[in-house]
Amino acid sequence: MPDVVFAIPGDLATRTGGYAYDRRLLELLPAHGLAVRHLRLPGSFPFASVADLSESYYRLRTTPPDAVLLIDGLAYGALTDLVLKDVDRTMVALVHHPLALETGLNDRQQRALRHSETAALARAARVIVTSPTTAAILASDYGVAPERIAVAEPGTDRAPIARGSVSGGAMLAVGAVSPRKGYGVLVEALAALRDLDWSLVIVGSLERAPEEAARLADAVREHGLSERIRLAGELDEAALAAAWDEADLFVAPSLFEGYGMVLGEAMARGLPIVCTTGGAASATAPDDAALKVTPGDAPALAAALRRVLGDAALRRRMAEASRLAGERLPRWDDTARIVADALRLAKAEAAR
Incomplete structure (x- = not known):
């Protein structure tokens, strides 16, 4: 019973x-x-x-x-x-x-x-x-x-620290594509950063909100970013682990999060974070590990990403703070x- x-x-x-x-x-x-x-x-x-x-x-x-x-x-x-x-x-x-x-x-x-x-x-x-x-x-x-x-x-499970990329500009976002995840805002922000060396992989189902996934794919094409942004869809455990390991920066543009479990995963891997203050996300990621912007504000998100992508020393400091925070997570x-x-x-x- x-x-x-x-x-x-x-x-x-x-x-x-x-x-x-x-x-x-x-x-x-x-x-x-x-x-x-x-x-x-x-x-x-x-x-x-x-x-x-x-x-x-x-x-x-x-x-x-x-x-x-x-x-x-x-x-x-x-x-x-x-x-x-x-x-x-x-x-x-x-x-x-x-x-x-x-x-x-x-x-x-x-x-x-x-x-x-x-x-x-x-x-x-x-x-x-x-x-x-x-x-x-x-x-x-x-x-x-x-x-x-x-x-x-x-x-949050313990995880190996991400090794990152040679360029230092490999970004990762994880979460099923839906309006709440704010990926359209992220694409708009990245369109203003063409002068920087970066790439982005978005991992998450494209089937939960297919209309939003179609809008996101259209936005990537319309901004001419198809060579730099990959919509990976869902990945199996091995492929997702590889995506985490290859990342230099974790991005979470969500408009609202009840907690933000992927932020915990990013900290477990010692990744610097750029996220929004939507819902609980601001409290989940500590200030020394993350730059935080208002949800839906593409210019502010672009400015935060430019700051982190352009400053290797800042990324290293944030990565160390993220690693330490990950060790303290429940x-x-x-x-x-x-x-x-x-x-x-x-x-x-x-x-x-």
């Missing part, structure tokens, strides 16, 4: 930070004394059809009654009150970042997601978030009592311990 049923929408093997976080919890929670069963929900969330909502209701209702339901926020925040009100289980929400803050939503979608997530979070016994920034947003904007929130920052066992404690507390409170 499981202690916890972890409900996750879609394909668990999807290569995003959120799914990576979920996979590590499934792997490590048993070492912290919890038997965990994975429950797959339909993959259409957060914009699930009526049929998928009905199927989710059935799957959640047929879980063992004594098990805590841990539900990934991609689905939890979009489950309507009609679904949740009759799910008689102890529910814990895992919120990577609020759904309504996803870039590219129209006003109606934002309002609907804000309403459904606020109502859903009110029903959760506990809420687990991946950063203090997200915790503050849920407390101030969603009415979640701070004492009900547990912050379990993503762990490990995945730390993350699993915090989550396990929150789940046990929710179960104990329900029993009382």
Whole structure:
């Protein structure tokens, strides 16, 4: 009999930070004394059809009654009150970042997601978030009592220090192509740096938001940067490790991040970082390891990149600060311990 049923929408093997976080919890929670069963929900969330909502209701209702339901926020925040009100289980929400803050939503979608997530979070016994920034947003904007929130920052695996390139101008960005990732802003910024010696590899799915991926490819061509910017798509572990090793600088132009797991990976490899202040990204990367700019500001991003690309001594100082910061980051066992404690507390409170 499981202690916890972890409900996750879609394909668990999807290569995003959120799914990576979920996979590590499934792997490590048993070492912290919890038997965990994975429950797959339909993959259409957060914009699930009526049929998928009905199927989710059935799957959640047929879980063992004594098990805590841990539900990934991609689905939890979009489950309507009609679904949740009759799910008689102890529910814990895992919120990577609020759904309504996803870039590219129209006003109606934002309002609907804000309403459904606020109502859903009110029903959760506990809420687990991946950063203090997200915790503050849920407390101030969603009415979640701070004492009900547990912050379990993503762990970071130890990794070899990147060797870099001969030129010193090899840049890497990692993350599925979507409007929130801000890659279009990055291309605009790089168009102003033609006089410098640089290259960029963007690693991440081109299928999650195909219209955005097409716009990005068009922008690269229109700016005449096809020889310098490569949209690599998803890479297997060996190819991704090689991309990390060949990089001199990590770039994260995201408009918003609930944490920014790739920033932790960049620090584990001792890479200097240029990122935005969107969401939790500013807090994830320390100031001595990263130059930070306002999200969506292409001229500011261009200026930061010019500064780092043009100053080898600065890159070395930032790289050392990044390496030291990477050594201080939490490990995945730390993350699993915090989550396990929150789940046990929710179960104990329900029993009382």
